[in-house]
Amino acid sequence: MDQEEAPKPPRRMTRFSASTSTSDIVHATKGNNLETRTMNDLLVGGDSISLDDIIASFPGRSSQILEIARLLGPLNSPVLPLFMYGGASTGKTSIILQLFRHLNRPIVYSSCRTCYNQRILFESVLNQLLLHRKNVANAYTNAKRCERPSDFVNFLREALTSVISNLKEKSDKLVSGNKIHGGMGNIIYLVFDNFHLVRDWDKSSTILPLLFNLYDMLKMPEVSLIFISGTSPDTFYSNMGYVEPIPIYFPDYTEGDIRQILLRNQANQKLFSSFLDVALRPFCRITRQVGELSTALKPLFEKYCEPLSDKGKGVVPTEDMKRRLFNHIKPHIASSLNDVFKVSSPPASKVKVGKETKHKGSPKRSERFEEIGDLDFHMSTSAKYLLISSFLASRNPATLDASLFDSKGGSDNRKRKRKASEKVLEKKEILEEELLMKGPGTFPLERLIAIFQCIVSVAEEPYDEEEPNNNELGAECSNGSLISDVLLQLSSLCNANFIFKGKSCPIEGSTRYRSTISENLALKVARSLKFPLSKYLYRN
Template sequence: MSSSPLPPPLQQQRHPGYEEERLRRVAEQLPCREVQAGMLLSLMGEPQQYSLPCIFIYGHRASGKSYVVNVLLKELELPHATISCAECITAALLFEQVLLALFGGDAAATLPRYPSLSDFVRIYRHHRSRAPAEQTRYIVLEKAELLRDMDANLLSVLVRLQELVEDNLTVLLLSELVWDTFRPNTGCLEPLPLHFPDYTKAELHQILSRDRHPSYSADLYASYIHILLGIFYAVCRDLRELRHLAALNFTKFCEPVTEGKAKESDTHKLWRNIEPHLKKAMQTVYLREVSSLEWEKMQQVETETGPLRGLSAHTHVELPFYSKFLLIAAYLASYNPARTDKRFFVKHHGKIKKTKFLKKNEKTSNHLLGPKPFPLDRLLAIFYSVVDSRVAPTASIFSQISSLVTLQLLTQVSHVDQLDAPKYKCAVSMDFICAVSRTVNFDIIKYLYDFL
């Protein structure tokens, strides 16, 4: 079965109503996204035509959704309002931004203090009648998944806003989630979905190679991007993160060339110089717990004093909130005797004699003996005691325990088929758990039997 041929470049596709020069500029700014831009432009139609009421654009993070839409609307000079739902935390702010962008400050000022959906529709229709649309107006809502947390009927109104305001208007919803997670129980008009796939490795190479340093040849930068993707592509396919990593580490890659120890063609020497550095940088992909300036300072410290230590002190604390408390509970369960749980974790435990609590024959530290196994029910009991907020025993909590095992922060010591009473051990060091505890303002020393 032969694959379908690729569509021609954007400027060669037939899009009547738009100048060829503008389409050419759009195509130059959208490498590896000409297919999606052409499909979206076909759905939008000519500027004066009525477009679809709502188009739902979805795809993973950094797949070019917002960029493609904004380039099209700005370069083709189409009237639009681009709004981030993360910034407009209420429907009132969203209504204000839409009216401000499409009709100006006077329209936004006519909104009541607590506007309803009907207020917004009424004011929009009033200003639409005073300024009829010569071209299709577009409302772009980024991070549209946050609309689900606003008014119950807001999403149902937005997908059919064209009908309600009787205007040549299209709403573009941009999200990382699929439409199935949006659909209200009461039902609503279905928007037309448009998927943006992830960039392939070849496409990422093509895009990142365009950012080459002016002081070096294009071939050198292309070989650097090839090395970078060879290390990071398996764990990170986010274009923005890869672009940040490429800019941050290029100086280290060119260091032998700058110092005269290698030529640009000595790819093998450059590879050996940068490989260990990139592998250390891979430990902090997405985390950004150090700034670019701090990272460069850490590089200098590594060169002058020895191996880099800064990252290893940061990476382990980047866990979900409840996972941190689960790990803390696991550490306490591994290093505290079970008989001490009542003393540490029960608020109204009554009087416990110190002679009974501290056994005289226990001369060896539990930390020297190593972690001891504990059952799942003890782990959860300690977890619910140390976490401040009340947490229901949901599947999410149990899945985070599995994730800690996968990350080798916990070790399952019972058999996998032993579902009724699984047992675990905590596999992290004292320094590790103290660093994790500091991130959630929990003083773990007060709860350790060895430090009484």
């Protein structure tokens, strides 16, 4: 490890999967052509890049990039822990890696998604610091077996001491050789990506205080910690007495930023720009994740280019051509919008049959539906369920959630109908009047998601008999990815004033929401889904 490295480019070109690609001063291998790892393996690979190029590569992120560069400071500047947070696909990981590529400083990158428990995380960090890579020669073993936090701190201090010593030795050689450029500095940066996932680990109550307290426990100014999370620092604080990391917020991309990102690397930017003029805004109302938008818009753009010869290569669209292409793609936009969230609408034939059956069985209900009418705007299926969930959370007392959303998917009014006494009826009327005077109530995010999961899972039940294998809604709700998408939809509904977002409750510490839609609109949305809203509404 003390041999002088030649100025060759590092073998690793990215650090996105660095948690699984680390290696050591591996003992000279028996007949294997494996190279001994060097300190250069702690650098982010690739050609050098300027700060201006990084800013140009990430539209709408110049303030965050400059702030991080300022906090990292000049070479060998001690840095307090940093906490970068924001929604998915907001550029957090890519920006920090590109900045370290620009600065040419050593980092140890570990993702808490691939390192899904504390042992794997500990061993991943130690493998990189000890320059150890698992291979055939070492029987794919780790540099250290580490399961206990106390062992991790001891091993980490030893490994960091060795690495810092080598970095200082390398810097001294450059200074003695009168080499101004090419130095990596003496500071090592530990980067923990997807840090919010640690909260779901079995021993999160132990690992979270440990990682947050590392800076104080190590007491090594040459070590800096960077946490990258999908949630804000408020979701972690619990009076643990550690040095609070400096927060850096990454907001969702604006529509203009997304447009710039999607236009890059397009063969015909003028044609794609005309396509984004008609397709981007509806999708941005649902999600701001660049990856999802890119995936959803790709087949739609191919459909947009169908009337053009040679897939629109070299075509400069005129106003008349734009109108014709828009008319061609218009019928396909609605179906593509529903595909973004993977929450499927009931087949049209089943909806029609269900409509006829229900209307025949209850003529009064049929008349009521006809009076309500259809929605005069488009909304994805899962957004409709979320809107209904917020309406129920605002109108129903929280104490009735358990009885309304039971394991059978709601209350069974037929079983619960009893002859009520006059006192009970009077008390019910008084309570209804009080609820009416108070107006829609507020509710926390946890309650909204719980109601959303219940009504979406119930929505599949009428069709289970005909299609036993069709259980997409219930399955999706158990998936964490859908919950993150629901949060994005919630933001869109708040921006559209369907849901009001209030301030944090001083007692609970969580943000409160309130539905602003009328009962008439809620019934319209429920009717479009064939959802029995009155069955779950306390005041009916």
